[in-house]
Amino acid sequence: MNKEKLLVIIGPTAVGKTKLSVSLAQRFNGEVISGDSMQIYRGMDIGTAKITPDEMQGVPHHLIDLREPWESFSVNEFQTLATDHITQINQRGRLPLLVGGTGLYVQSVTHQFQFAEDSRDEEVRQKWETYLQKHGREALHQALAQKDPIYAEQLHPNNTRRVIRALEIIETTGQSMAEYQGEWEKSSPYELAMVGLTMERQKLYERINHRVDLMIQDGLIEEVQRLLDEGVPVDCQSFSGIGYKEILGYLTGELEREEAIALLKRNTRRFAKRQHTWFRRMKDIQWFDVTALDRWEEHEQIIAEYVAGKFC
Structure with missing residues (x-):
């Protein structure tokens, strides 16, 4: 073909x-x-x-x-x-x-x-939403940098939606974003x-x-x-x-x-x-x-x- x-x-x-x-x-x-x-x-x-x-x-x-x-x-x-x-x-x-x-x-x-299967955990996401409200965007971004510094470099601290999503994935799967996202x-x-x-x-x-x-x-x-x-x-x-x-x-x-x-x-x-x-x-x-x-x-x-x- x-x-x-x-x-x-x-x-x-x-x-x-x-x-x-x-x-x-x-x-x-x-x-x-x-x-x-x-x-x-x-x-x-x-x-x-x-x-x-x-x-x-x-x-x-x-x-x-x-x-x-x-x-x-x-x-x-x-x-x-x-x-x-x-x-x-x-x-x-x-x-x-x-x-x-x-x-x-x-x-x-x-x-x-090839995208990996989606992974959602409302409880984990809510935890990081609360963390954001309490500590602010910079602290949230720093939390991601400690867990996945390579992916954190790609995200601006203002992009809290993606930062929280990354933290949710890391916590629920135990994988870095590069490992999770596929190949x-x-x-x-x-x-x-x-x-x-x-x-x-x-x-x-x-x-x-x-x-x-x-x-x-x-x-x-x-x-x-x-x-x-x-x-x-x-x-x-x-x-x-x-x-x-x-x-x-x-x-x-x-x-x-x-x-x-x-x-x-x-x-x-x-x-x-x-x-x-x-x-x-x-x-x-x-x-x-x-x-x-x-x-x-x-x-x-x-x-x-x-x-x-x-x-x-």
């Missing part, structure tokens, strides 16, 4: 994935599947750098605006939805492009992460082409800083205030995302405006570094350096030739 085709475009934030994905989708009769864990939320547009209808240029996009900001969303759900879309797009005779910067989400699809398939089930975009670090950081300035100019602070006015809880999953937790700190009086903006820039740069580390561990990626932005059309042509060689 022939494998389903899948083109993947990955790379750190602000490197140019969105622009490239639209161009390649137009060349290869494609449809884009967002691999971004934050763009699934409705009304969270500026802080997620969500593609606009004009930027889509008529290319169908999937897995955007699926959930309300107060709803939860898991990598398991993403894997199921993305896999279904890949099949449907192939059946339409078109090429699916999985595009994004959330490494776990992308890799859960490309190499079919990757060694080979992909897809006829796969993986394009990785990279850029000289200082240039990328300049683009990140400029993007944040544009987000503030375009109304990021007002977007977060609107979400608060609509009653979105400050401890929900969506508010733990970069761009929202920092502005939330300003609006709740924990930070000055310029402090929040500087923190957002710093956290985004650090996120880009973590993305790079994650993607460098993944196999089968063909990397393209796009530092020379004045040669973007040339970059696009070279990448298009690589994709054509993989699928045509």
